[in-house]
Amino acid sequence: MATVSTNEMKAGTKLLIDGEPYAVIDNEYRKPGKGQATNTIKIRNLKTGRVLERTLKSGDTLEVADVEDKDMQYLYNDGEFWTFMDPKTYEQVQAGKEAMAEAAQWLKGEEIVRVTFWNEVPLVVYPPNTVELTVIDTDPGLKGDTATGGSKPAKLETGAVVRVPLFIQQGEKIKVDTRTGEYLARAGK
């Protein structure tokens, strides 16, 4: 069982706490001049995304979670599982619905995604930060509306719905930020 001490916990360190995997976001060291030092760590639960704080005495250790990030290519979805391939080893893995909560609505195939494994099972799949997708359904824009003001919902080819400016038409390809779900720009056709 590998452990890590408070002063080795950096942003990104993976910890196992109460049987759940966490990633360290921030680690604040506090010490009164002549007193006990503490570390307050801000951690994200890798399963639920929930962020919480824990305070530890400096020098205490926690167990390291067997968590690994891999860049993989999305191949296909069979209705139940999403299949990804390691482009170096051609090894394939399947991720279930829970791991796909963030990514499913942005992927159409062949994208390179970040897969976080916990005990060698896909835990979370992160879509690319930006994707380019085609609008398959949106209301026609009103005449006279140009680049400024107003937005409308648009359905994309993957099923995601985002708000777009009124001038975007059905069939156009747009660039979207998957972290915020926001329209960024028109993409080349």
Add this chain to the structure above:
Amino acid sequence: MGCAVPHWRPSATLATLKARAELYGSVRSFFAARGVLEVETPILSHHATVDRHIDSFAVSAPRATGAAHVGFLQTSPEFAMKRLLASGSGPIFQIARVFRAGEQGRYHNPEFTLLEWYRPGFDHHALMDELAELLAHCGIAGPCARLSYREAFERHAGFDPHMLDACTLRERLRARGLAEPQGLSAEEIGDADFWLDLWMSQVVGPCLGTQTPEFVYDFPATQAALARVRPGTPPLAERFELFWKGVELANGFHELTDADEQQRRFEADRRWRAAHGRSDLPYDRHLIEALRAGLPPCAGVAVGLDRLLMLKLALPSVAETLAFAGDRA
């Protein structure tokens, strides 16, 4: 991630390095005008601090040199400077590099710079006056308000710190929704100072000196460290700290001059360290002998110059004040 600066580059900008040089110049001109002598004392010592919560780096000589001893990097120049005072140096100051193992964070670097000075004939209030004058001389605006440890807690925590036991301090911290450390020992849970430290570092300290620097003085006698204790109900340690923007900048004492009492405190700290699995280290016997020979009544203070510079320049962490912070040293 993508914006990582290569590790060979400095942590501080050139403008910051110049500001540091100016600060040192201001400190030296301040003390030169007041007849306070600049001194240098050994960084590497045969002795270590036995402070319960400060750890010294141990340094060993290569076996081939035949040097048998292990030395320690100073965590503060205090002991050596007191030996100078006891031998009649008069008022002295030092800009010293000090080292504390495991102290790493936004406001900590394992190697840092202390300005430490001693004033025979001063008490802690007279030294607070002089520290405030030094800050003004270095271009840091006052006035520096002064409140007792009790007043600081009453104002920012809502209770008298001398009146509550460990159990109540713990309950109130919980009631405030503050996370308490995991895995505490029964001894820690029952130690009022442990909980007062948490209150200080998490609640009270961050509220202090939000505009201009602020002094806190007269600590609980159980947190005296090397300060003299003034009898009374409760007895109080004649110790002060300076806070600015919620960050602790300085720690000063109306110094303990009683050799026997100093030795008792060292022995008690050493026993505590041994009982808690901390390294058992030789305390500075020369200091005890110096106190026996006679340390003049005096007050002394240590100021963290990296933090002072950080706050003066509104930098986010001490790393930005250092040519090379610990991660690239």
